[in-house]
Amino acid sequence: GDSVTQMEGPVTLSEEAFLTINCTYTATGYPSLFWYVQYPGEGLQLLLKATKADDKGSNKGFEATYRKETTSFHLEKGSVQVSDSAVYFCALSDRQGAQKLVFGQGTRLTINP
Amino acid sequence: DAGVIQSPRHEVTEMGQEVTLRCKPISGHNSLFWYRQTMMRGLELLIYFNNNVPIDDSGMPEDRFSAKMPNASFSTLKIQPSEPRDSAVYFCASRPDQGSGNTIYFGEGSWLTVV
Numbered sequence: 001g002d003s004v005t006q007m008e009g010p011v012t013l014s015e016e017a018f019l020t021i022n023c024t025y026t027a028t029g030y031p032s033l034f035w036y037v038q039y040p041g042e043g044l045q046l047l048l049k050a051t052k053a054d055d056k057g058s059n060k061g062f063e064a065t066y067r068k069e070t071t072s073f074h075l076e077k078g079s080v081q082v083s084d085s086a087v088y089f090c091a092l093s094d095r096q097g098a099q100k101l102v103f104g105q106g107t108r109l110t111i112n113p
Numbered sequence: 114d115a116g117v118i119q120s121p122r123h124e125v126t127e128m129g130q131e132v133t134l135r136c137k138p139i140s141g142h143n144s145l146f147w148y149r150q151t152m153m154r155g156l157e158l159l160i161y162f163n164n165n166v167p168i169d170d171s172g173m174p175e176d177r178f179s180a181k182m183p184n185a186s187f188s189t190l191k192i193q194p195s196e197p198r199d200s201a202v203y204f205c206a207s208r209p210d211q212g213s214g215n216t217i218y219f220g221e222g223s224w225l226t227v228v
Contacts, residue, residue, distance in 0.1 A: 042221060043204060043219045044206075045219070046216055049216060089156065100169070101146075106156070
């Protein structure tokens with residue numbers, strides 16, 4: 001079945017550092033890809049998405065490019081802030097049938113001032 | 114616009130008690146999902162509905178769990194009897210059939226502790 005694998009956390013960085021969180025997927029067909037963010041004590045919020053190969057999703061300085069050839073959707077940000085501390089989830093949704101989300105295991109990110 | 118609304122936000126209950134979690138999806142959304150989040154297993158899809166009909170409940174862990182969607186604006190997830198291993202955050206989420214690019218919108222979760 002469909003699956004998502006994220007780099008294991010936790011990840012700890014200093015403020016203004018460059019961030020990469022790796023995400024790869026396995027799916028039949030052509031899924032849509034998502035990054036969700038969960039701040040402490042809150043629910044999941046959509047951060048960005050891409051619906052087809054080579055699309056780039058971006059939001060709040062974060063970017064991720066849908067790479068069909070490497071089945072990847074790595075999350076990047078050029079300069080992180082303390083307020084970016086959260087858990088980040090990569091997910092896919094098959095465009096056929098149920099279109100339910102399949103999540104990776106999540107990566108906890110902590111940014112130190 | 115109101116998002117997905119869940120209640121209660123926090124619940125502490127004793128083992129063996131019945132627990133009912135409630136969800137109001139975003140108006141106009143046709144699909145509703147119940148997810149469970151634990152440290153050990155991450156985010157798991159329990160069940161989803163489309164147009165109030167349960168489509169896939171293969172993620173429901175056992176017969177103690179049941180979910181209903183009596184109308185387009187309300188769903189419940191019930192655990193009876195509850196056990197300590199049911200302690201988790203339960204998220205409800207919804208999505209329209211058209212126009213959201215497959216985006217699913219989550220509620221803030223119901224944080225359940227069974228002691």
